[in-house]
Amino acid sequence: xxxxxxxxxxxPQVNGVVRSLENLAEEAPALGADLSFLTPDCFRTVALPTYxxxxxxxxxxxxxxxxxxxxxxxxxxxxxxxxxxxxxRRVCLADGRPFTTSYHTRFPEYLSARLxxxxxxxxxxxRRFHNAGAGTMVSTSTLERELASRGFRHLMRWTRGVDAExxxxxxxxxxxxxxxxLLYVGRVAVEKNVAAFLALDLPGxxxxxxDGPARASLEAAHxxxxxxxxxxxxxxxxxxxxxxxFVFPSLTDTFGIVLLEALASGLPVAAFPVAGPLDVIGDxxxxxxxxxxxxxxxxxxxxxxxxxxxxxxSFTWRESARQFLDNxxxxxxxxxxxxxxxxxxx
Numbered sequence: 001x002x003x004x005x006x007x008x009x010x011x012p013q014v015n016g017v018v019r020s021l022e023n024l025a026e027e028a029p030a031l032g033a034d035l036s037f038l039t040p041d042c043f044r045t046v047a048l049p050t051y052x053x054x055x056x057x058x059x060x061x062x063x064x065x066x067x068x069x070x071x072x073x074x075x076x077x078x079x080x081x082x083x084x085x086x087x088x089r090r091v092c093l094a095d096g097r098p099f100t101t102s103y104h105t106r107f108p109e110y111l112s113a114r115l116x117x118x119x120x121x122x123x124x125x126x127r128r129f130h131n132a133g134a135g136t137m138v139s140t141s142t143l144e145r146e147l148a149s150r151g152f153r154h155l156m157r158w159t160r161g162v163d164a165e166x167x168x169x170x171x172x173x174x175x176x177x178x179x180x181x182l183l184y185v186g187r188v189a190v191e192k193n194v195a196a197f198l199a200l201d202l203p204g205x206x207x208x209x210x211d212g213p214a215r216a217s218l219e220a221a222h223x224x225x226x227x228x229x230x231x232x233x234x235x236x237x238x239x240x241x242x243x244x245x246f247v248f249p250s251l252t253d254t255f256g257i258v259l260l261e262a263l264a265s266g267l268p269v270a271a272f273p274v275a276g277p278l279d280v281i282g283d284x285x286x287x288x289x290x291x292x293x294x295x296x297x298x299x300x301x302x303x304x305x306x307x308x309x310x311x312x313x314s315f316t317w318r319e320s321a322r323q324f325l326d327n328x329x330x331x332x333x334x335x336x337x338x339x340x341x342x343x344x345x346x
Contacts, residue, residue, distance in 0.1 A: 001325070001328075003034070004073035005021060006079065006080075006084050007080050008039075017105070021037070025037070027320070043059050043063065044058045053212065060087055063087065081107065100327065102138070103137070103147065108122035110191040113191050131152060134334060135330070139157075143279075146275065156327040156330070167237050170238055182206050184247050185239075185261070186258055189213055193249040193252075194249060197247050208225060209228050245297055245301055256277065263311055270296035
């Protein structure tokens, strides 16, 4: 099977969408799938206002149609709701080509955190965007229930995985600082609620890995915290393994791949009891979810690291890719059946 994936999120961005798609591309060939990507690399780009790390593609329906015709896919998947996703969606609708989508990011919440835009307006637009497809993939059961209550249709589960060979417990520490070492990994932006982590009155050292528009102000406000910038690969894995607790302050993430990376490194999690942590951590005993984040951190320090690693091993990128491809086939089969049924011929 040949699948074209249209995505506005791509390297050099460092986020869960990009990691998911990179690992999907790596695992798909072993499952009999040939994937091609329509990304910002294919277009001229401009910086997103207030968030210059993200580049917006100057995508057009004509360019999207050429990409589809050049690759000749059996299936089209639209991963994001940006310019590339919009252009590809327009072509698919005009040509009567079924497509699937995925819901990765809570844009309504992110937008309202920056601008006075009611969330219901954004959700109405997103509902229209996704419901035009044959199926929308979501990462957790909590998100599926939430979107269903907002009128999203044909929701399908697509979980995530972790590279357990890269992210693993390691001897020694690459962080020379007073313990306990409390770690955050992710974008440093207002929607990630990093300020709530840095404001905690706890012993030890707070370490932030990542970059974003809020970094400068947070670094100035919290000089005792260590900001390491963006790290990846073995360097990032060593940082995970050197910490004592992974702190996940976000209230809006749809999953949180960093949670799995931390657990695979033998790192217990402290987080708020919200979607994402509730689905990933659940009742595994590998983390503490509490409305009092400081209390969650203190309790997480007592969690045995071995159990965190064992639990993380149940999440694999191979199974994630298999689920994605099964969803694509099922959604298109359902759409084909609908079109060939009685209602389609009236």
